[in-house]
Amino acid sequence: MKQAAIGTRKCAKASLEETPWEVCMGDDFIVETRSLTKEFKGFVAVSDVNLKVRRHTIHALIGPNGAGKTTCFNLVTKFLTPTRGQILFNGRDITKAAPAAIARQGMVRSFQISAVFGHLTVLENVRVALQRVQGNSFHFWRSDSCLASLNERADELVEAVGITEYRDIPAGELSYGRKRALEIATTLALDPEMLLLDEPMAGMGTEDVKRTAELIRRVAANRTILMVEHNLSVVADLSDTITVLKLGHILAEGSYKDVSSNPEVVEAYMGAGHGEAGHG
């Protein structure tokens, strides 16, 4: 029951009503970049990338180290400002929006290094995400006991990712895999339309990878996910569409089958990557 609760977006309907025209179209892209380019002092990290992420799909961004995946991520969430190009979210131009504003519009990102608030308890971590919507985040004169009304929802989310027993300990003391689970719970608290996961499996053991993949799949119902991931078997398993980046350019795009049989992609990945790509 709890699991169903996180799988469906509460306000999915509302957001659909906002953009009825797009919903009617068969090709409905939630995020679109147009000639997105980022240069760092002469070095071009991302060059002329036209990325289209279809609504309600899991879209993976892969590529060898230095391909510009994370830069792409930072551009889309506006943690970096693009040198050139345009970013559209739900048909709106967000190229000039602030990162916090993008989060409030329903596009929330995670980080490569697990991002939790170390000194806050697990429950408080989730509650911080819930409390912004309540509108009392500037109330420095009120007791934080007024946040208790959020505990129920927070507990649901904590339970959904399976860390209820750690509810009252500081998040900094959690193991790596549980931190990532907490991060997902915190992200889900915002009920985002779109999630950007930056290497959600990085540094995880096999057990954690399995659990997290399952979690992502559940979360993806009624949501759109764009993720950067190195673990190719996870990518093969989860994603509907894969975009391969190399040296800031899009090398190939399509289903795992298409992409993995593309000779250019195989060449880009070479040795280890080749082997892994083969077994999918």
Place this chain on the structure above:
Amino acid sequence: MSSTPTSSGSVSPQKILVLALIVLGLIAPFGIYPIFLMKGLCFALFAAAFNLLLGYVGLLSFGHAMFFGFSAYVTAHGAKEWGLTPELAVLAGVATAVVLGAFTGWLAIRRSGIYFAMVTLAFSQMMYFVAVQAPFTHGEDGIQGVPRGHLFGLIDLNSTLNMYYFVFALFVGALLIIHRIIHSPFGQVLKAIRDNEPRAISLGYEVERYKLLAFTLSAGLAGLAGSVKALVFQLASLADVHWHASGEVVLMTLLGGVGTVFGPTVGAFLVVAIQNYFSEVGSWVTIIQGVIFVFCVLLFRSGMVGVLTPWLKRRGIRG
């Protein structure tokens, strides 16, 4: 933790400690020199205000002396030249600090870490030179002979004991305000920003606004400390706007324990006590302070209170 059936049992040790400290504060002037106590309380309040920013937002301001010192000037000037009653003079001082804090904060919070410290230091130095040049501060002389006046026109603050209880009441009140700020919805967001700023942004928080409000609150409370000090010593001088004061408050906070409610108070009293009781040894005071500081940093990084609290908690659970 919250689910323990006998909740009174788990809360009371803290409450007893706080009550004991308040009682101690009430009877202290009968055993200890009250002027020393008042000086300690002023600096404790100053350090607590500073700690609100360093301990709960993670911003190291190196310019808090401008709020402390300028509020002292405004309060002194208001009481002496305009004939304001003490409560109005203090309010004027706090208002000045709030306005100054909002403006300098608005510019400074765009940077973080060492750059933030440098920007605040730069503003503080600017204000120092304003204080040197402006006629109303009387330059090197400072504003002397500030009348303490009658509180609400009734209570004569020239009586040392009355003055002490006025200061003590303000101190307790301010600490309660700080405690509330830390344990408010706003405080939760502040701690989140301190722990992981990019993550707070990614959750949709416009962190600059929260930092600015915290900076302004901290400035206002530092101003309160300065205003009260001007009344206690009947003097507002350049020493309070000098960058030494900004440095001292960092020292006090780190010695006592950054990010703890009582840490800055302990640190402030320690530093003030060293300055008072070792004043015969002259410039050795600085060296003694330095040695203590080095020991603190080496032995207990989280400050005296930061080390004591977990120890007391462990004992509390066993006992």
